Structure formats: C-alpha cells, structure tokens
Amino acid sequence: MTTRSFGKAVRRTEDLRLITGQGSFTDDAGPNALSLVMVRSPYANARVVSIDVSEAEQLNGVTAILTYEDLPGRLAEPLPLLIPHPSLSAPRTQHILAKDYVRYVGQSVVAIFAADRYIGEDAAERVIVEYEPKVAVVGIDGALGPNLVHDDVPRNVAADHSEHVGDVDSALAEAPHVLELDFEMERSMGSALEGRASHATWDRHSRKLRIQNATQTPTSVRFAVANILEIPDEQVEVFAIDVGGGFGTKVIHPWPEDILTAWGAMNYENSVKFTEDRVEHFISSSHERGQRHHAKVGFDEEGRLLGLDVDFVHDNGAYTPYGMIAPLITATQLPGPYRLPNYRVRFRSVYTNTVQVTPYRGAARPHAVFTMERTMDRIAAFLGIDRSEVRQRNFIQPDEFPYDLGMIFQDGRPAIYDSGDYPEMLNKALSMIEWDSFAERRSEAPPGKRRGIGVACYVEGTGLGPYEGGHVRVETGGKIQVSTGLASSGQGHHTVFAQIVADELGVPFEDVEVVTGDTRRFQYAVGTFASRAAVTSGNAVAEAARLVKEKAIALAADALEANPEDLEIVDGQVQVKGTPVRAIPLSQVAVLANPLRYSFSEAARAATQFAGNGSFDEPPIKPGEDPGLEATGWYSPIRATFASGTHAVEVEIDLATSEVEILRYCVVHDCGRIINPLIVEGQIHGGVAQGIAGALYEQLAYDEDGNLQNASFMDFLMPYCTEIPKIEIDHLETPSPLNPLGIKGAGEAGVIPVSAVIASAIEDAEGFEINQMPLFPSDLHSMRLASGREPA
Amino acid sequence: MNEEMSHEIVLDVNGKVKRFSAPARRLLSDALRGDLGLTGTHVGCEHGVCGCCTVLIDDQPVRSCLTFAIAAQDRKIRTVEGLADADGKLHPVQAAFKECHALQCGFCTPGFLMTATALLEQRPDPDEEEITEAIAGNLCRCTGYQNIRAAIGHAVELMQSDI
Amino acid sequence: MKPASFDYHRATSVEDATQLLSELEDAKILAGGQSLIPLMNFRLSTPPHLIDISNLPELSEIKVDDRSVTVGAAVTHTTLLKTQRVASELPLLVDAEKLVAHEVIRNRGTVCGSLAHADPAGEMTAVIRVLDGAVRTSSVDGERTIQAVDLFEGPLQSSLKENEVIVEAIFPKLGRNSLSSFREVARRHGDYAIAGAVSVVDYDDARSIASARTAFLSVGPVPILISFDQLLAKTKISDIGHDEIYEIVSSQLNPQADVHASADYRRHLAAELAWESLKACV
Ligand SMILES: Cc1cc2nc3c(=O)[nH]c(=O)nc-3n(C[C@H](O)[C@H](O)[C@H](O)COP(=O)(O)OP(=O)(O)OC[C@H]3O[C@@H](n4cnc5c(N)ncnc54)[C@H](O)[C@@H]3O)c2cc1C
Numbered sequence A: 001m002t003t004r005s006f007g008k009a010v011r012r013t014e015d016l017r018l019i020t021g022q023g024s025f026t027d028d029a030g031p032n033a034l035s036l037v038m039v040r041s042p043y044a045n046a047r048v049v050s051i052d053v054s055e056a057e058q059l060n061g062v063t064a065i066l067t068y069e070d071l072p073g074r075l076a077e078p079l080p081l082l083i084p085h086p087s088l089s090a091p092r093t094q095h096i097l098a099k100d101y102v103r104y105v106g107q108s109v110v111a112i113f114a115a116d117r118y119i120g121e122d123a124a125e126r127v128i129v130e131y132e133p134k135v136a137v138v139g140i141d142g143a144l145g146p147n148l149v150h151d152d153v154p155r156n157v158a159a160d161h162s163e164h165v166g167d168v169d170s171a172l173a174e175a176p177h178v179l180e181l182d183f184e185m186e187r188s189m190g191s192a193l194e195g196r197a198s199h200a201t202w203d204r205h206s207r208k209l210r211i212q213n214a215t216q217t218p219t220s221v222r223f224a225v226a227n228i229l230e231i232p233d234e235q236v237e238v239f240a241i242d243v244g245g246g247f248g249t250k251v252i253h254p255w256p257e258d259i260l261t262a263w264g265a266m267n268y269e270n271s272v273k274f275t276e277d278r279v280e281h282f283i284s285s286s287h288e289r290g291q292r293h294h295a296k297v298g299f300d301e302e303g304r305l306l307g308l309d310v311d312f313v314h315d316n317g318a319y320t321p322y323g324m325i326a327p328l329i330t331a332t333q334l335p336g337p338y339r340l341p342n343y344r345v346r347f348r349s350v351y352t353n354t355v356q357v358t359p360y361r362g363a364a365r366p367h368a369v370f371t372m373e374r375t376m377d378r379i380a381a382f383l384g385i386d387r388s389e390v391r392q393r394n395f396i397q398p399d400e401f402p403y404d405l406g407m408i409f410q411d412g413r414p415a416i417y418d419s420g421d422y423p424e425m426l427n428k429a430l431s432m433i434e435w436d437s438f439a440e441r442r443s444e445a446p447p448g449k450r451r452g453i454g455v456a457c458y459v460e461g462t463g464l465g466p467y468e469g470g471h472v473r474v475e476t477g478g479k480i481q482v483s484t485g486l487a488s489s490g491q492g493h494h495t496v497f498a499q500i501v502a503d504e505l506g507v508p509f510e511d512v513e514v515v516t517g518d519t520r521r522f523q524y525a526v527g528t529f530a531s532r533a534a535v536t537s538g539n540a541v542a543e544a545a546r547l548v549k550e551k552a553i554a555l556a557a558d559a560l561e562a563n564p565e566d567l568e569i570v571d572g573q574v575q576v577k578g579t580p581v582r583a584i585p586l587s588q589v590a591v592l593a594n595p596l597r598y599s600f601s602e603a604a605r606a607a608t609q610f611a612g613n614g615s616f617d618e619p620p621i622k623p624g625e626d627p628g629l630e631a632t633g634w635y636s637p638i639r640a641t642f643a644s645g646t647h648a649v650e651v652e653i654d655l656a657t658s659e660v661e662i663l664r665y666c667v668v669h670d671c672g673r674i675i676n677p678l679i680v681e682g683q684i685h686g687g688v689a690q691g692i693a694g695a696l697y698e699q700l701a702y703d704e705d706g707n708l709q710n711a712s713f714m715d716f717l718m719p720y721c722t723e724i725p726k727i728e729i730d731h732l733e734t735p736s737p738l739n740p741l742g743i744k745g746a747g748e749a750g751v752i753p754v755s756a757v758i759a760s761a762i763e764d765a766e767g768f769e770i771n772q773m774p775l776f777p778s779d780l781h782s783m784r785l786a787s788g789r790e791p792a
Numbered sequence B: 001m002n003e004e005m006s007h008e009i010v011l012d013v014n015g016k017v018k019r020f021s022a023p024a025r026r027l028l029s030d031a032l033r034g035d036l037g038l039t040g041t042h043v044g045c046e047h048g049v050c051g052c053c054t055v056l057i058d059d060q061p062v063r064s065c066l067t068f069a070i071a072a073q074d075r076k077i078r079t080v081e082g083l084a085d086a087d088g089k090l091h092p093v094q095a096a097f098k099e100c101h102a103l104q105c106g107f108c109t110p111g112f113l114m115t116a117t118a119l120l121e122q123r124p125d126p127d128e129e130e131i132t133e134a135i136a137g138n139l140c141r142c143t144g145y146q147n148i149r150a151a152i153g154h155a156v157e158l159m160q161s162d163i
Numbered sequence C: 001m002k003p004a005s006f007d008y009h010r011a012t013s014v015e016d017a018t019q020l021l022s023e024l025e026d027a028k029i030l031a032g033g034q035s036l037i038p039l040m041n042f043r044l045s046t047p048p049h050l051i052d053i054s055n056l057p058e059l060s061e062i063k064v065d066d067r068s069v070t071v072g073a074a075v076t077h078t079t080l081l082k083t084q085r086v087a088s089e090l091p092l093l094v095d096a097e098k099l100v101a102h103e104v105i106r107n108r109g110t111v112c113g114s115l116a117h118a119d120p121a122g123e124m125t126a127v128i129r130v131l132d133g134a135v136r137t138s139s140v141d142g143e144r145t146i147q148a149v150d151l152f153e154g155p156l157q158s159s160l161k162e163n164e165v166i167v168e169a170i171f172p173k174l175g176r177n178s179l180s181s182f183r184e185v186a187r188r189h190g191d192y193a194i195a196g197a198v199s200v201v202d203y204d205d206a207r208s209i210a211s212a213r214t215a216f217l218s219v220g221p222v223p224i225l226i227s228f229d230q231l232l233a234k235t236k237i238s239d240i241g242h243d244e245i246y247e248i249v250s251s252q253l254n255p256q257a258d259v260h261a262s263a264d265y266r267r268h269l270a271a272e273l274a275w276e277s278l279k280a281c282v
C-alpha cells in the first residue's frame, strides 16, 4: 500500500522556494513596469474643490495623471458591492478616484503613472488639491451624533438588522436573575507584511491582460476587472503565486489600484504595477474594529441561560464593499457552544469617516465571543460559582448534534452545528492549565505582582460554500498536476492538497504538484476566507482524484485484460490486487488515455494509431469519454461545518507598571479530522499571536479629525517574538459528518477567543470588571486607580 | 523638469561584483530587488521596524531599507540568495526552517534567515535567550514565532552534527 | 515611502565634511541613517544634500582615559556595546546601549547620531545628561564643546548650528564610589521607552549618599534631570522611602499623552522607575 500522508506532519512543499529567495510575490515581477502612485486625501470628510496636476505633469518620467474626470466608462462608477443583503438598506462603495467628496483620510483622489515609485511620489507632492473640509464623523459616538458621512444616509445607518429565536421578552421577564452588561471592542487590522499589490501586463499580440495580484480570490478579481474594463473574461488572466499574508484584507476586491493598473497596462504600452507601502496599508486598505454591545441576560439559580438580548453597533467606516458580513457573523456566532433557547440580536452598522471595515481573521467572531464569554463570567460571579461550572451547565451536549440554532448564517443557509464535544474540550483545557490548583499559584505570586486565570470557549462556522473545484491530471511523465482556484497566502495548501490527492489516487506525495489561485489553470472558485479552503478545495481535489482513479482503472483494465474490480493503485502503479507483477504505471495509463497521431517520446509511441490499441468496432475515444487522464471535481457543502475550541490562560500583572505577562497559554482545538498537524498547529500559533496582539498591543487610534495617529509600525505595535509566549496545544477530533474527508476549517480559530480569555484572566487577577479590549498598561493603570484597588 | 543625476554604483553582493547606475536616493532594498533582480529580500515597512529587508553587510545584519545603495559600496553584502551552497545544498538555517515549519507566507522569512545566520556565525551555540534577543527585531505576522525559535535551535544542532 | 532626491557626498575628512556643510545649502550629515532615513522615506525630511561621515576612520575611535569615555561620531551603538574597556570602565553605557532599539539598528546607528537627533526618548540623551557629559563639535568657524545640559532644546531639536558636526561625545566616568542603574518600560522589547529613568548615586567614604540624581527619558521635550541631593544626602540607600521619591518625581514631571500612554501613566511610571533605579544603586 502507498503510505498514507493524511494526518501526518508532512513538511511543506512550498518552503524550498521561499527559503532560498525564489518565491514569486507580486512586487517581485516587473522591475521596469510603470509605477502607479496615488494621491490620497489628507481630510476625513471634505469636498474636493479643485485639482491642479499641471506642475506634476511636467516632471520627467511621468506618463500620465488621472483624476475622476478622466475615468472612462464603468471606471467612473462606484466599485461593486460584493455582498448585498436585504437589511443593508444604504450600502455605499467608493469610486476609483474620489468623485466630488472624500470620506476618509487615505481615499484615492489622483492616480499617477510614473517611471518608478520615487518619481511617482515626486509628482504626487506636486499635485495641488483644494479641499473644503467638513466635520469628521469619528467613532461610534460620532456616528450616532448629528453629522453625516454620506449626505443621503440618515443617521449614518447602513444596515439595521434583527433576528431572534424563541421568546426573549417573556424569558427575561420570567428569569429569576437578569443582568445588563456593556462590552466594547476596538480591533486592529490584518497588517500582512506584504501590502496590497497588482502587476498588470497587456500582451497586445495575444490580446491578454495578465495580472499578478496579491489577492485571496483571483477568480473574482478577474471577473471584476473584465466587467469594469468591459472586455471579455477570456482576455483576463489573474494569478496569485506567493502572497505575503492575507488575513481577510486581501479578500476585498477590486481595489481602485487593481482596476487602474489593468487599465493603464492596456493604455500606456507598458506593464503597470502598484505596490502599496506601509502607510498606505494603514490608511487605504481595510480595518476591522469598533463594536459596542449591550447585552441583557436572564438566567436561573444554577446559572442556566434563559434568554439573551443583544443590541450592538458596528462601525463600518466610510464604505461597505463587503456588505454587512462582519456584524452578521457576530450576530450568528454569539450563542457559541451554549444552549440558548431565547435569543434576540439587533445591530446597526454605521458609517464613520474612517477606513472601511471588512473582515479580518476571525471576522467579528472575537467580538461575539468576547460578549458571550464575558457574560458567562458575570453570571458566574453573580451566583458565586466557578466560571467553568457555569459553562458546563449550559453546553450543548455531544448527543444533541445536529443542533439547529434557528438562525441564518453568513452563507445564507441555516446555522446548524454538525458535531463537537464541548464539555470534553473544556475539561481538557482545564486540566492542561491546571485550573483546580490555581489558588496555590495565585498565592505564590511574587511581591508586586498579581496572578489571574481565565478560560473561554467558542464555536466557529467554517468551510462554507457556495463551492470550490479542483482539477487533477496525470502527466505522461508521471507527475500529478493539481489545481484549484482559490489562492494561498501561507496556509500550506500546496502541501495539504498534495497529501489528499496522493492518498486518494494512490501515488507518492512527492509526485503531486499543486497550483492554486491561477485562472489560467482553474477558472471557477470562490476564495480563501472563513477557514474554508481545506474543507471546500480539499474535498474538491479529493473528488477529482477519485474520478481520475476510476478512469485510470477502467483504462488499465483494458490494457491488463483484468476486471476493474480487481485493480488497485499503489505507489503510482495500477495493479491486480495482490499480484503486483501485473501492473501498469499511471504515467503509461496517461499515455493510453490520449490516443495520438504524433509521437513525441518512446512512451508516446504506444498510444499512436498504428500501435495496435483497441478494437476496430469502436472509435478511439468512446462515447461519453474524454481524452487525457484528468478530471475535475467539485465540492459544494450543504452548509457550514462548525469547528470549536477552548483557550485557557494564566497571567501575571506587575502592579507598578501594569504590564500583563502571559505565564501559560493553552489551546484545545477541534477542527475535525486533521490533514497535517504541523500546519494546523502553525495556524493556531499564528492565530493566537494575532489575538494577543489585538488584546494587548494593537489598536487603530483616530483623532477627532479622523487622522489615524499611529499609521506606522513604530506606533502600531505588532508584537515581536519577545511579546508572544509559548502556546501549548491539544487536539480533539470530532469528524464533520458533512464532508467525505470529515474536516473542518482551522485557519482563523486561534484568534477568536483570545481577547475574551485574557480579559477573563485580568479580571480574575484585578478584581474589577474588564469590559473593553484592547487593554494597554496605561488603561489598566487608570482602571485600577478608579476601582480604588491601588497596589499595596 | 530636470533629470536626476545618476551614479555608477558598484556593489559586492554574495561574492559577485555588480554594477548599475541609479540616483543617490536609491535604497539598498530597491537596488537589490529592482536593479539586481535579487527579489528574495523583501520590503514590508521601509521604516526599519519589520525586518523583512534585513541583509548582511560585512557580516552584520542591517536594514537594507535604511541604507542607501550608494553608501553600501566597498562593503560585503549578503542576501538570502547567497545562503545555500552553489550546488544547492541548503544552509542549516534554511533546512531547519523547513523542518520546523518556521514559515507560512514566507514574506518575513529572508529577514529571519539572514538574522539567524549572523547570530550563528557570531555565536555557534546560543542559548534560548540569545536566540530570542537576536530575532527580536523581526516581525512575523503568520507564525507566532514559536516555530522560528525552534528552527534556530534546530539549526544549531544541524551545524554541530555537520562538523 | 521613497526619499526625495538629494546629492550624496562622501566626506573624506572632518574638515571636508565641515567645508561641505558650510558650502551646500541645507545639507545634512548622514551618520548611520537609522533616524534620518526613516524620516526621509516618509518625506518628513527632504535634505537636498547628504554628507556621509560614517566611513571616516578619524571618527571611528573610542578613547578611554582616567576621566572619560570619548566616542567618535562614526562609532555605532554595537561597537560601543561590544567594547570590553567600556564595559569595565563605564558599564552604564553598556546598560543603556542594550536598551537602544534592536541589534540590527544598533549595527548602523551611531551614538553621536542619537545625540544630534535629540530624541528625548533616546537612551543616550538621558545617559549623557545624567553623566553631565558633552559633545565636541567642529565647523568652519572652529571647534566648541557643548555641555549636555545645553545640547537639547526640544524634541528632535539640538543646539547644534547648521554648519556644525559633532565630532565626538564625551561621557565622564563615574568615581569608584558611584553606582548607576538604567530602568525603562517600553511597550515592546526594543521600542522607544514609554518612560525611563537612569540614576547615578555617589557615596562618601562612610557609605552614605553624597549625591544622587536621575535623568528621565520620554517624559518631556528633552531629557530631564532631577537631583535628590537635598532629600538623600547623608542617608543610607536602604533608608530611602518609595513614597518620597515618587512624590518628588511626580510633582516635577509634566509628560504628554500619546496613543501609547496617558500623561498620568507616564508620570507614574517615571516615578516608579526612578525609585527602582535608585534602589538598584546599592
Ligand atoms: C526601528 C528603530 C527603532 C529605534 N529605537 C531606538 C531606541 O529605542 N532608542 C534610541 O535611542 N534610538 C532608537 N532608534 C534610533 C537609533 O538609535 C539611531 O541610530 C540614532 O538615533 C541616530 O543615529 P544615526 O547614526 O542613525 O543618525 P542619522 O540617522 O544618520 O542622523 C540622525 C540626525 O542626526 C544628524 N547627525 C548625525 N550625526 C551627526 C553628527 N556627527 N553631527 C551632526 N549631526 C549629526 C543627522 O543629520 C540627522 O539629522 C531606533 C531606530 C529605528 C529605525
């Protein structure tokens, strides 16, 4: 038998090129391309009065300068609203270049095409734009105030959405205890180390527009570009080879610069490249932040949840290109692993004069978990019972799956949990962190320090549709070529898809070569987000491999004059079960699968027309068959599959400096069957690190005029290795019944409960309520003073 | 408007002498990537914080985004492209990064590899604290650092078993 | 984020550098570039001429004599940090250097560049202040010595004249009966500090305190020095009370708030760090 690689810590195939400097990131290409440089608004809310580009145009090395007035056809229309929703009553998207108004600092106003970035920036300095500033709407309080972001959107409300299950009013009226709680979360942004980038080349001979783009969704970029430029899809090729981190930001498309590079390439007889710099990434990509929640919870003497009513406000920034997906995820993921018979949620998504808000790894689940888990802690505190006990009493039990939440999830389909074991997961986490003996460790805290412990649980909908596809082709040289449409930005897809195909087809892992995110290889795809790649594309390539296997066995059966049922594929050979001497290599089957007129090699001769293959009674390709040993498989999930996890943390706080040190961080994680533990653990490490960053280090600080005050890595404090502790991981595997491989998504999990669990531990240490995140030493210091619990 | 003055710049990169002409303001990072096609050195912030652009100059790690190419003449520059042997044998640090899954997207990786290489040349047997201190100026958004630390530890073992 | 155009001049000697500096309009010295180039990349600084002094052998020396450690203008933080004689003769310099950025920045950045840059968050500015050191400068008008107390005028503002180059920095050594300590809190390891305190305590022969002072970083427009002579003279260090130190420091400092910390927190930290650094001088 071929050794199975599914479940093994196989080393990654993508690494070799990346460790030798041979990766292919978008900015690596086109050293002589024209550089697209944008002039961006310095005002958060202003009317554009006039633009003077005359001086800039004189500069040597400047090819062209465009303002809104210069944009032809559909380029003058607002960018597409990617995800409409009935509750999104006032969606707004930006124009490629500002039309009359700018609505955030960083919005693109003028486009410059120059010989290189240096010259482009020289020109940008010489463009004179006159603005008439208006009062900026900043933060949730600003949005709820009298000033407007879009004159035609009253109260700044983009969406007002409600959902409920059960009868919350009665449940709360009858509950023995009711608490009203407020929680606020400010978040951060993806901040991939590679910014946005696009490099477009127009080949006028083949009439192809070739675009390398740092995107998580090349197929969709392609359709968007073709649509806006009004050219056939067939003329546009989009590929993402190496992408330096995505984290959600790079799902958004098309960016103004994606369209302008493509359009420029077709018009200026040169390829055009845009490479976002760090400041631009801060002020002109996407953020995710700003949600304020009010929760009303009713529970009984035992701490059992009777009803929960949550009303929250989501700051969506100046535009809503991704619709209301982020707050919708908060709404539907808020119940987490708990039985919640009566639940009502309402949110308003509001405009502010700040960078647009779109999902960032975890996608507003951290907010949901923060609200729910803080609520559970408050119930425990109110009743004087252990925080873990309150959770145990409310968990959905393993025998209750499938468990229908009674709500509609972000994929537009019912939210039904497919499998899990929440009680066991909590137990594992508690024993890992040694929860029961914490009192001792608390008392052992050194002088001037306080210790606390926290725990938090979550459920995450992953692997949603609509679909992905995969293509598997056996080459006559013996290599297995696999492609799928979604793109990779570090998740190790090339490795895990190769593992899956190797196992399904019965070939050595080393013979499988995977390409992702290249529309020349695979035209249809959705994209990499919502922890869906492994589930959707994984199952699709598995299906494609199964189809290839069937075909190979049918062809080999003819060649070996054997019964197909008696054949198996082992180590790349189709053989009679138990009789490996009667075998034919897959590469040879691939030759036979393609009847040839012309020979190009010794092996190919066997497939030529005088080689004496087949019967004269049938055509060389029989009806219903295709040439080539290849197949396309699709996987379209009925609905999302729900992964889950529990994190536990022990912290120590310095009373003089209010610095929080993480002593231990434990994760128990359930993503169904694990394809490659090395990669899953890597994803968790990275996710938790981003969670810690969002909890204790990062924020996006706007001043009242809408200037982002910390738009640099000097002041946006992405942690270094000195800030991130060792992360201990244990797994639980409850396979998903929804897909043949039994897998669930793992990409985002690590980040989700981190703010909640750290807040829980800090609250435990300090003895006063923690209702907001992130929390900096400076905040903690003032909170301690305000609480009257000054250091001894 | 007037043309910017170009200088003939000579750089010694990975043991090879490279000539090109560029204005004085050309950052070393851009010179390596654009003028010399050595795109293994990445650019993540251009203000010295992320470490993606780290190269070795006279065996010391420095930020190529905070160095003008013209000022790096007469110095010995090493980049990630020069780490493996001419016959393709990986440097122990590279091998260890692969073995320990110390990279995900790989964008930060060249900077870490160069920094770690300099560390191990100066201190063949660093303790954990020295490893942490050495890479403390490099950002990685993907890995959470745990496997990077492990990889450098593993590289030490590989180098010792090599001798 | 690309620098604006400039002309590059590699100085062949200090004299050449000062000559160029006086001839060229708005020229700036380029030492390690670790503060200047970020500013240029952001286009917050757009000097038309840069005069590179980083390769001048005459500026690459560290001299140690009975009275002081003298550091040439091309000496990097790393070189200072790794020089054995500095560690043994004035360990405070090494303690401070360990807190300056990360090694990769120290490999290029210079000690004198730090002083010329006059960032009140820079460790070396506080060190030279607490040691009452000085810089020696050169220009076409001649040489002069500027005492630390006169060198810093405001954030990123030194009292150097436009045509002056710092040639070397002079850090007076501490006496045999003196102790020093550096404490700071930064949000991330290697960042500029939220607040920091560097203390020097001189003892008399009876092991009582003769004088004590602390310089603070990141809590004012320039490094700020507070003397504790009146409070502490003739006491034993073990008798110093936390609350008195805290009170004096917090009543004298008036830091600014920023995205990282409130003014109150900064003041509190400075006071706590002063206490800790004094306490460590035993
Ligand atoms: C990411 C990062 C983090 C940092 N963190 C810290 C930190 O925590 N603490 C800290 O102290 N520093 C920090 N720095 C700054 C670093 O220490 C610099 O090296 C130092 O401040 C300036 O030295 P330089 O040689 O690089 O000066 P340059 O950048 O070359 O010059 C700085 C300024 O001084 C002028 N100048 C330089 N030398 C002379 C001279 N001899 N005569 C006259 N003028 C001169 C220049 O014209 C320029 O205006 C950090 C830098 C970076 C990029």
Ligand code: FES
Residues within 6 Å of the ligand: B042, B043, B044, B045, B046, B047, B048, B049, B050, B051, B052, B053, B054, B063, B064, B065, B066
């Ligand atoms: S690009 Fe040079 S440090 Fe970030």
Ligand code: FES
Residues within 6 Å of the ligand: A193, A244, A245, A490, B102, B103, B104, B105, B106, B107, B108, B109, B139, B140, B141, B142, B143
């Ligand atoms: S591997 Fe992606 S930033 Fe480090």
